[in-house]
Amino acid sequence: MANLEAFAQRVLKIEGVEQFIFIRNDGHILIHNMENPQSLSALTAFTGLSGDALRTVIGTTYFKHLSFSRGGKENFLIFPLDNYFLGILQHAEAYTPDVVQRVNRLIQAITRSRTASG
Amino acid sequence: MNAALEEIKTIPGVIGGLLYHPQKGVLESDLPAVFKEPKLLKMGRILVKMYSSGRSNFSDLTELSLYYEESLVIIRELEEGLFLIIVGAPDLNTNLLTMTLNLLMEEPDSRSAPPAPPPPRTPAKQKQAPIADTLLEKGPMAESLKAMQSELAKVVGPMSRIIFMDALNRWIDTATPSPSTYPALVDILADEINDPEKMAYYQQLIAPYLDPEESDADFSGGRKNEKE
Numbered sequence: 487m488a489n490l491e492a493f494a495q496r497v498l499k500i501e502g503v504e505q506f507i508f509i510r511n512d513g514h515i516l517i518h519n520m521e522n523p524q525s526l527s528a529l530t531a532f533t534g535l536s537g538d539a540l541r542t543v544i545g546t547t548y549f550k551h552l553s554f555s556r557g558g559k560e561n562f563l564i565f566p567l568d569n570y571f572l573g574i575l576q577h578a579e580a581y582t583p584d585v586v587q588r589v590n591r592l593i594q595a596i597t598r599s600r601t602a603s604g
Numbered sequence: 605m606n607a608a609l610e611e612i613k614t615i616p617g618v619i620g621g622l623l624y625h626p627q628k629g630v631l632e633s634d635l636p637a638v639f640k641e642p643k644l645l646k647m648g649r650i651l652v653k654m655y656s657s658g659r660s661n662f663s664d665l666t667e668l669s670l671y672y673e674e675s676l677v678i679i680r681e682l683e684e685g686l687f688l689i690i691v692g693a694p695d696l697n698t699n700l701l702t703m704t705l706n707l708l709m710e711e712p713d714s715r716s717a718p719p720a721p722p723p724p725r726t727p728a729k730q731k732q733a734p735i736a737d738t739l740l741e742k743g744p745m746a747e748s749l750k751a752m753q754s755e756l757a758k759v760v761g762p763m764s765r766i767i768f769m770d771a772l773n774r775w776i777d778t779a780t781p782s783p784s785t786y787p788a789l790v791d792i793l794a795d796e797i798n799d800p801e802k803m804a805y806y807q808q809l810i811a812p813y814l815d816p817e818e819s820d821a822d823f824s825g826g827r828k829n830e831k832e
Contacts, residue, residue, distance in 0.1 A: 512761045529661050532766050533654045537670050543646045548673035554658045555667040562662065
């Protein structure tokens with residue numbers, strides 16, 4: 487739990503992140519700061535898994551992330567992380583590629599530290 | 605249509621695109637030959653489901669983009685029931701692409717240019733959601749449909765509502781919704797679940813709701829009876 491809270495703090499410190507949800511790939515919510523997380527947890531799990539299914543259909547490698555664009559409003563981003571998905575609702579004025587880069591940096595840091603600790 | 609696809613293909617990094625309609629399938633494609641028809645259909649189906657689930661959460665959704673190590677896939681609904689899917693390189697200039705798409709959407713001529721037939725308007729689709737919702741909420745089938753949706757959660761987890769509503773809409777499109785056509789709905793769900801073991805379990809769970817003797821509705825039969 488402490489690890490999850492530390493992770494949540496790091497996500498919320500990312501510039502451009504307004505709200506987030508972190509779920510297992512079966513849709514179970516691990517931690518979030520959203521007002522109504524249920525519908526977004528289903529969306530995150532469904533589209534995250536579908537994104538990976540599409541990867542095998544088109545025959546490409548590594549699914550990095552997906553983005554729902556909302557006509558100038560807060561875009562919703564989903565990042566796969568092993569058997570988990572991180573959903574990010576970005577600030578309306580944030581530049582999506584910058585937010586993606588910052589989130590990827592955090593994910594890489596977590597992956598690296600986990601690999602290093604065995 | 606060709607004009608739109610051709611214009612998009614001039615953008616550096618765009619590999620190609622396809623126009624997809626959920627009922628009519630692939631209308632046009634200028635993707636490389638390696639993207640054969642079955643692959644295009646699968647892509648279209650998966651992407652439209654993803655887009656639709658996004659739209660059910662965000663009514664102002666304009667575009668869905670998926671980023672892979674070696675490619676980028678974008679889907680946008682050009683008009684009711686007509687989707688444009690673009691495949692590009694990961695370094696594709698998405699701002700340029702978005703601007704081009706916005707301009708194309710403002711020019712209806714470029715979307716309906718000959719020789720392709722005009723895109724099928726699907727007013728039925730607008731009515732689908734209310735019909736599906738109504739079927740679930742009231743009427744003689746509501747109880748059994750709700751139960752089928754609820755049991756589906758035990759098989760596919762939290763995505764059950766999205767999957768069930770999608771199947772319900774396909775059922776409404778292809779059959780007259782009534783207890784006698786439940787087998788068609790079950791077939792669609794089998795296609796969605798796409799796992800014989802899970803489907804067998806699901807059929808066990810929903811058997812009581814397909815059994816004419818167990819239901820209040822005027823059932824003409826379950827899956828087996830219907831095929832006899």
